Amino acid sequence: MIDVLSSLLILAGLFFYLAGSIGLLRLPDLYSRLHALTKADNLGLGLLIAGLALQAQDLLIAFKLLLIWLAILAASATNAHLIARQARRLESGS
């Protein structure tokens, strides 16, 4: 039962990764690409980690996985912000 649930979560996570990657390649401009990448990755990673946490031996490992997700969430949001800000600045500058 738990195995099925965690497999479903991981598969769903992988789907978001796929969608994000396609978005990165296909979307027209930087902002929409960033949007696709961060949104999909955060959600994809969240689902992936939820799936893995179900497989964890004890609570400590599940907690560590959660911590990883939070750290990446914050880092990718900040990165997206920095990239977008730099892009805006370059546009207004030229």
Added chain:
Amino acid sequence: MNALMLLVFDGLLLLGIVSLAWASLASSDDRNSVILFMAFGLVLAVAWGRLMAADVALAEAAIGAGLSGALLLAAVRKRPAQMAAGRANNSHNPDRTGVNMLLQWSVTLLCAALAGTLAWALLDAFSSTPHETLPQAISANLEASGVSNPVTAVLLNFRAYDTLLELAVLLTAVLGILAMGRATAVYQPAGPIFDGLVRWLVPVLILTAGYLLWVGAHAPGGAFQAGATLAAAGVVLHLAGHPRIGLPAGFALRILMAAGVAVFLAVGLSLLVMGRPFLGYPPAWAGALILIIESAAMLAIAATLVLAFVGAFPRSTATRAASRQVREEEAR
């Protein structure tokens, strides 16, 4: 079924690694090349994890991909004026005529021959059963080594002499870098959002470093992974425009740089004076001595890696003017 899936996974992973390496080396733009190289390092870390080398995976992710990547990215970071000037020589146009073509083909052929010979020898080595004498000797002596993680036991006890010289290599590189006296350009102060990240990321990194150092005795981790994580905190601070990067000045900084080699040597020579072999820890103290050496090594590794990234002793007076200059040039 399981074996087949593993085979497919291995194949895809290796395909990814080799193509990333190829793409990085063949890319026409230096910056793309560096970014692809960092991706290569990260995927490599996955491969190390796959091959049951968790210690190496941690070090690769932190040092091989992380810090090397930061160093390389800083090297390709150019001011706008340079970017325009550099574009001409940057775009690598292989000359497809005559001698050059011949050279390219002969070198390629030579490298193919090398790959073939290496593969031939390696397959020959793989055809016999793996040598177990050394791994067996290590597990037989693990009890006396003071730690239960065999990799840490090799690094800090059985082959501690290698690690001492390796710390000397790191120190040498940084002394060479400082002697060149060319700091990397200073970064502008972070905006509120980046600053918010830095504010909690740096403490978390310091905490993680401490954890990695402690856990190294019985699980993957240790001074090098911890030192690299600590150095990452310094790099983040530098990127956020903090001029002092949390490093002390003058004499204290020199002590920090020398700490790894100095403590290692002090322990080794004290044991020698007490009538034991150089670095021959008494089994009862081995765990404690290794922890002392690793703590000093972690601090030294972190300090030297940050200094290697900054490229010079941090100075707070000159930085303001320099950062203003960078900002003006970026605005231009």
Added chain:
Amino acid sequence: MADVIIWLVAIPLVGAIATLLLPRPATLLVVATGVATSTAAGLLLYSVAIQGALHYEVGGWTAGLGIALRADGLSALLLMMVALVMLAASVYSSAYFKEATQRERFWPLWLLLWTALNALLLSGDLFNLYVTLELLGLSAVALAALGGTHAAVAAALRYLLVGLLGSMMFLAGISLIYAGYGTLDMAQLAQTLAAGPVAWTALALMTAGLLLKTALFPLHFWLPPAHASAPAPVSAVLSALVVKAAFYLVLRLWLDVFADMVTPTAANLLGVLGAGAVLWGSWHALRAERLKLLAAYSTVAQLGYLFLFFPLLQALPPGAARELAAGGLVILALSHGFAKAGLFLAIGVIQQRSGHDNIQQLDGTAQRLPATTFAIALAGVALIGLPPSGAFLGKWQLLAAAVTSGQWLWLLVTAIGSLLAAAYIFRVLGHAFGHRPYPNQPVAVACEEWPALLLGATATLLLGLASAPLWTLLEIGS
């Protein structure tokens, strides 16, 4: 007594840390470190002469599990040469670097280089050798770049990349060895290595990497710019000691560890490359316009002679003739080490005193710097191989071995190389003795002129006239 082995590595490393932490009394610390290290080297030489080969297991772990350090006659002699050359160059450096900031940067790297040289000559473990090679390479590059000129930094960068490429090939060879034999200890390997794909490929890779580092023709392209643009004391140890460290490893691998696998064809290949180095290097030294470039090309040539011994040693059956040839090789290497270090230090004096090292404008040097000119002449005697220098004995054994084994080609190469060497040395001396009335008084600063003079005298007189004990020492194998 075997403890002295670890002290030889520990003392210069302690010195490096001390000079880093206490830059003000650094010169004093370096002299103390130098004297202590040289004493340890002397003690090791004495112990090896009395007790035979020594070994030391670091950490008390048996070789294989841990790392074993070993010293036999060859390594003890080379360690002694390293100690004397480094000591002389240290004294010279204290006068060469005029500014305190220069010295502050120089001393820790200098002692790290000394640590690396000693560690390399003592190591009995392949991977440990890789680490010492990297320590040696990085400290040598950092020192070579200290001049700070565009040429120096560019040459140092090329030197670094070449060195890294060499180390990577060496490391690839080590990986193969570990895959095939499951140990890194050289003494254990010497007993278990068997001819086959693993051993052949590993030997080829490691040798290729080391030849790159020792700058054997045609892989010498990086050496002249790096050695010619470094500060004078650094050039001296790069030419005299650093390239020789890589050569020492080739010697160890080919004559000790992989001895059973070396074929006459492979040894002949090294001989041919050595012959190329002798002719090419000597010719370029003759054509050089700057003294330092002359000395650097002369290093390429002198390393070539050492490789001429490989086909001879391969052809000679074990016995007295082979022992003599091997001894000749070591004496030639030693006397080149002393002579070339002396030559570079003397060139440094000239360069600092007259502001250039242009050979055409050396006239009057003999009047202004008589001791330095004499040092160049002494070093020159050893570089040409005239009696009574150690190089004469070395070349004599080379010729004797060539005659015994009927390999006449090497005889011809040696003759041409020596003639060319005579030509380039006399070209320098001819200009230096050229008369040009100078109003200045002769300059004499003991710290600057004496080290070169003593090194030249060691190469020419000591090694030539008092070489008898060397032969007995060299028979002490591991």
Added chain:
Amino acid sequence: MLTAHVMYGLSGCLLVALGLRTTLLHASLLRRVLAINVMGAGVFMMLIAVAYRGLGVPPDPVPHALVLTGIVVAVSATALALALARRLHAEHDNG
């Protein structure tokens, strides 16, 4: 016979050759530094493959320790090379 350590070992050989080719052919300094690092990664992969004994079986720790040492040495050398290059470029800009 296509077991994991053979696959990874052979890929390591390929990376060594790939790195060597670029080191010898490419003019750009940065690319040469990257290429030497790729070469190193190839050697490390050979070593880790040699240490591998199968999933769930404790591997030989010695190659792991060697690779850890190698990674630190590689980053030291890379940092020194980049600092020398920075000095060269700075001189270039100033005059």
